[in-house]
Amino acid sequence: MYSTKLIFALILTAVMAACSSSASEHVLTENSITITLPSDEPTAPKQVRLEVITENIIRVSSSPQDKLPPSSSLMITDKLPSPPTWEQVETADSICLKTSQLQAWVSKQTGEVTFKSASGNSILSEAPSGKAFGPPADLDQDGIFSIRQSFESDADEALYGLGQQQTGLFNYKGYHVDLTQYNSVVAVPFLVSSRNYAILWDNYSITKFGDDRDPMPLSELRLYDANGKEGFLTAIYANDKSRPDEGLIEQEGHIAYAFLDDLNKIPKDFDMANGVATWQGKLQARKNGMHHFHMTYSGYIKVWANGKLLVDRWRESWNPGPLVFDVPLDTAAATDFKIEWIPESTQSFLSLKFLPPDPHKTDSTYTFRSEAGKMLDYYFVAGNNMDELISGYRQLTGKAQVMPKWAMGFWQSRERYKTQEELLNTVAEYRKRNIPLDNIVQDWSYWPEDAWGSHDFDPARFPDPEGMIDQVHDQYQAHIMISVWPKFYEGIEHYRQFDEKGWLYKQNIINRQRDWIGEGYISTFYDAFNPGARELFWKQINEKLYSKGFDAWWLDATEPDVLSNASIQHRKSLMNPTALGSATEFFNGYPLVNAKGIYNGQRATNPDDRVFILTRSAFPGIQRYGAATWSGDISARFDELEQQIPAGLNFSLSGLPYWTTDIGGFFVEDKYDRPDPEGEALDEWRELNTRWYQYGTFTPLYRAHGQYPYREVFNIAPEGHPAYESIVFYNRLRYRLMPYIYSVTGSVHHDDYTIMRPLIMDFGEDTAVREIDDQFMFGPSILVNPVYHYKATSRSMYFPKGAGWYDLLTGVYQEGGVQKSVDAPYGKIPLYVQSGSIIPLGPAIEYTDEKPAEEITLFVYGGQNGSFELYEDEGTNYNYEQGKFSIIPITYNDPDKTLTIGDRKGNFEGMLTSRTFRIILVEKDHPVAYDPDLTSNIIINYTGEAVKVTLGEQWLNKSQ
Template identity: 50%
Template sequence: MKRNHLVLMILLSAFVFTGCKSSFKKTDDGIVITLNKGDKKTAKNIRLQVISDDIIHVSATPDDKFPNTKSLVTTYKETQTSEWNVSEEHDNVILKTATTIATISLTTGEIIFSDINGKVLLAENKGGGKIFSNIEVEGKKAYTLQQIFESPADEAFYGLGQHQADEFNYKGRNEELFQYNTKVSVPFIMSSKNYGILWDNYSLTRFGDPRPYMNLDQFKLYDKTGKEGGLTATYMINGDSKNIFAERSESTIDYENLETVKNFPKDFPFHNSNIIWDGELEAKETGKYHFILYYAGYTTIYMDGQVIVPERWRTAWNPNSYKFTVNMKAGEKRKIKLNWKPDGGISYIGLKALSPKDTEEQNKLSLWSEMGDQIDYYFIRGNNPDEVIKGYRTVTGKAQIMPKWAMGFWQSRERYKTQDELLTALKEYRQRHIPIDNIVLDWSYWPEDAWGSHDFDAARFPDPKGMVDSVHAMDAKIMISVWPKFYYTTDNYKALDEKGWMYNRAVKDSIRDWISSGYIAGFYDAYSEGARKMFWDQMNEKLYSKGIDAWWMDASEPDILSNASMQYRKELSTPTALGSSTEYFNAYALVNAMAIYDGQRSVNPDNRVFLLTRSGFAGLQRYSTATWSGDIGTRWEDMKAQISAGLNFAMSGIPYWTMDIGGFCVEKRYEQAKEGSEDMKEWRELNTRWFQFGAFCPLFRSHGQYPYREIYNLAPENHPAYKSMVYYDKLRYRMMPYIYSLAGMTHFNDYTIMRALVMDFTADSNTYNISDQYMFGPNIMVCPVYTYKATSRDVYFPESTNWYDFETQEYIAGGKTMKVVAPYERIPLYIKEGAILPMGDDIQHTKEQQANITLKVYTGKDGEFTLYEDEGTNYNYEKGAYSTIKFLYNEATKTLTIEERKGEYSGMIKDRTFRIEFISKDKKKNQIWEVKYTGELEKIKLI
């Protein structure tokens, strides 16, 4: 009896630890803490699961038990059930792995994450930082959630997807996470302290301040005469200050969607108009106000007579957001003027603000979501940013290796209206010997009244299979635009609707699109497994069977009705197969990508899938999917914003990103530009500079509205714009051995191709806010030029290494900022000391092999690089069919070692020539060697 009692006591001490207030239980893969709290606004149960030594999964609920909800984002199959331990010290429980310590307060539930040496990496807010409030949507009861973490002053934050306000380091900033054309929201944040937080929630989410931006009536407002109550809004016909249609007092500037624009003066003629809001703001609090401008057309904002937002433009149908801050004093009046020139018909404009928040609170890491069953996040530790992203992909899935052709150049336009136009464009590239791998067929190849039928309009595309075959005969691939949208008269709509797999609120409300007099359509419910399978089966029957190579998944937000209010957007896409659109608002692009990836691999498991989608979410990389930045504008500020947008998207864990080189939506002055005009000069320079930048992005594609974007349509062949674009296109292909090796690294090493400087130079705090230069792979620093007529720019050369100018081979010491030359035809590129850069022969497409490779060895420091090669278009690499050749440079012995080749694959080049170019600080010592390589170890010494 005593023995049984002793066993019972041992079991209790091993599995259930009790205190005067709270208790915890050890589980197979972690611990569960139960707090004795009656407050339903805070956590009662907190669960920590060990996913790996570096990854801790945290769940929290105010309920008695955890919900049994399957994650859309995560893919890991097992948790770690050993090689970690739990102990109790004072009022804390300590969970310790080989690399990470999580300390949990039994009093508050607050969690502190440390490295193995006890250095704090991240701490939840004092008291735990977990806040719950009840929400009920469509009959389901759940919670609105917030988790707050402490953050030291020297911390920087990156990630959150791709946004267009040209913000980079999110420390102290606010970002609302929802999906929208040009805005891609990914709930992953990466810290300069080498950890990441994956927030597993699909609803509308806010980083930073959890409050929504509020209208200007939060201020005391005065019109231009000083009368309190609102700003003076002056509506001028044709921009004529003497031809005033209406002048009235307005306490808000809130014309941001199809509902609020009804509040404009009735029958106001917007074409060529000008509206000015003028007056004064008086703040009720002292501090920093965060403003957000929502704009289409030409917009400028003045504060106290000074320009605070220089003129920005966006096409009427596709507004953009821009954020700025103003320090204000309570009771102090500040003059404000918003000058707005709509560009076309009824347009959109809004100006809102967040009132001041305590600086310490504003600078914390806070995540708020509208709806969820529980707080659910992953703490991911690493020794560097790459290890953090590796952890992210451990949780959400590995990136696929894109087909090799996808790393080449793509040509697209909005749109090739006939098969002859498409084939003629591709033929022109081949005849001019301009390298190209992919031609893109954008929307509206179908009959006008048959969107979603996946049929081709026979009058314009009389032989779709012959068109595809002709593309292939020219050694290129063809990508086609497919939307999740179906006119309700199509057989495809009817088949999906019969199963209950359509969002048909738009059909019931008779919403018409912009085609001709307008057609009525619905979107399919990609959250339904059956709908995903049927969606693919329809594509397979009509498109994949014709030999289509890749998929352009447009409007995958889903954009059922552009410029609808947030509430109506939810109403248009609910219910989903999993629950309300409020709960599943942000993940549509992820499940839509799953439909195509799983579908294609089910019918052709050997051919690599490639998807390009306008939206995205955490985990997208596992479906061989890239994202592009949507229908951006054709302005220099739009080009610059793509740099920070692309870098943050990459630091959101998804490696493949691209943009419309030159911008999609075109200012009328460019559409109408005449040869020799200043507008034509600027148009060509803008496209040239953008093309130079685009050549050093993970994917390289030109696309946009008229004027046509083919290189030969942008400028004549004797023009510097043409010469520069052809130069960088060819350079991209010469660098293919380097670029495709990076693609291999994204899969095997969980690498990131487009890299903010902070990723490689984290110890150099000067890099924390540099958003306009970046590393392309480990060796090339890219410094885009984004100002009209600029022939120089400032470049920061990170410390801890030195650099070589790619063009001149000039040697530059690191740790300083320099003004560098940037002639029209060249983008500043710099190669890191110690780099080994493999470059191949000139080729016209990636089906051509590059048997001879030049190894550019930039001496001064030890270096290494591994050349990766495989069959390029199939999944044999998953079975081990690939080869690697490792190059090592030793500075002390001045020796390059080419190691023995590892692995093999069908069609592998077994015998090749390596041309080694040693590049030295003293250019006179540069040397060139040639080595016949048969796969055996070779050593070459610099004399």
């Protein structure tokens, strides 16, 4: 074992040994081994360093230069634990860094690293020649390289995480994943494996993961036109949607209208706002097997292969989104292929590329490939389960805070409340109807039209902002969040303050690029990588907004989206250079540093109130800044609702615990908003919102938002309608579950827990769950099964092995390890509770701090032993960081049916010193329907000391 007393002797020994060798050299420090490799290839590693972080975490760094650059990281916290003791093991061709839990072996010749368990079982190996360096594609700067690292991968391995993609994929094994910040796409280079390891890739540039080949144009396939002639597809650009076969005919091998600059390639005579474009013909492979097609689209898009409809989607024209679909292709026979695109606008987008099969790239390996960095740098995290991997991620990047309790309640928002009166009337209506609500959101454009970035309120529409805020707080007992952009119109006072310091990205100003407001205004974003700029941004929003009493921050366009739909190269030019270096090197890091400035600013200004940030983009480490993320400007459709489920699950597996989606979807099809939906469209709109509200109730943050039609429940449907009744029922259920939900929130901080849990987290031994992307656990107990098809009245679901399952609403029992269809009528989302669960239900409340939970009903689900920790603190401040919180441990022993409410641990100001617990036992042979007001003959008056009771049939009041 190594200690500081031995370090100089060890270094001297290593250097002397290296001098006697013609191969590699290695140097030891107190926490690392650095190897100098014999290769002189400019693209190969010259230096490889293994650094011990914890017993289960090892950092790998590498460079093609003679010396590794100084360590510097935005994502890694500056509060890493002290390194543990470790030992070096050396063989003729390898050196090992060995902790009590983990071994990392590095080849003296190639620098390839293999990770093994303490017992020597292989966990992960870098692929042969897996490390590679090269010149960045668009950057000529000494000491900056493009970087690639490949790893070997078993064919049956499943790979998750990587932020929030919108491709509909859950398991990324075998696929190409583009980690580029974009509206609704969040790049988080943290990977978790079904083999219970994780990799945190410490790089800020655009990164390709998995099959890192760049997708190819369609012309790389053998193409045949509508007449069977080889070479191209037949394209028809028709200006009348009702006559798609009549229009300009082209022979095309590329469909590449991905960005603004590409739209000039579209035939000038094509009326994009009213027309339809089709591509028809055949595709024939150059290699047999499954081909992955990568599409970017907006407007209406349909794709057929051999007459089968594969894609039928829609997105608002100004905000294209990604999609991946698979088509098996053959070298011997061509496949009929057709695309139909209705752009709906003069600025709509479509591109289609593909990747052919390659077993090495898809089955045997996966790769991280980044555009730019000073060195290759990643952290390997080992664990026994995915919770341990997430905990390792947070050890590296920082703890997630306990969110303010009110943030776990319901938020109402729309795009947007145009006046003070609209906002106040909305809160008043919720209170009048006794529908629970904790937060109202003022979205963008509250400022005068020509003063974006001023953070001023337009006095004609918001005559008394302070009075509005006070009324929300004092009369309605709610909180209010404000939208803030990092964007400034040229010439306003806040712009000048940044400009005189050189803290603005100026290229958009030089370009004289106008935005979409009125006749258009010229603007740009501030450089959040500059510490002084971050301080100035906080100073401005503090003076204009926080001082007025706003509770929380909605940080929009934090990719940063300086110009929507610009090409990636153009986007880089618009944020170049940053204070830290080129935009190529730091492209993906903006949301992290932007959130950092607000968090540090508010905590310095007011250390008492918890910071709460909602941001459209994210990056590793953002959880330590009180930040949550929403899934961006998505469309109001059932297929988009379906796609949000794997997006949210992978976001959670990326180590980021707080996520939300626009309930109802953000932008809507014409049938819903011109002027109001009616008939079948109205029925579909109400059902879509009902199903989305049901799902949103059980996501970490519960929030409705979107374009017109308005998303308030009373604007969706009248009282008495099934949509209204269902939405209000699940809203009230969430508030009854607040003791459960807030306890889980506490566990996020104290135990590095994850709220929204893919089944692989809790049932990893059950291989059937690896591909399940539409079911998840909400906390430890509740299995959530969203319904995402129009007019569906049932859905197929899997009950994981290792537990029995109780229908939450009826109490009816179901054995695990079964796939079956379950009822899902209009007003119901199937919810099941795992046997052994203990769920605390609180009183009926209309906001989270309306009254303390003096009476709690404990629903105990028999069949297995169980436990739960009831967590409480002061709700809105950071005193929990100083230990001011309490935990009441609750355990259930199933064989003898005993429930123990243990000694309370801890205390805080305002803590209830006594309370009442009512106990409800639900068993396989004694189903009990959900009723939070159900009476029981077992009532415990709890004063903080342990109480043990035996449960039996006598628990239930016979009158029930």
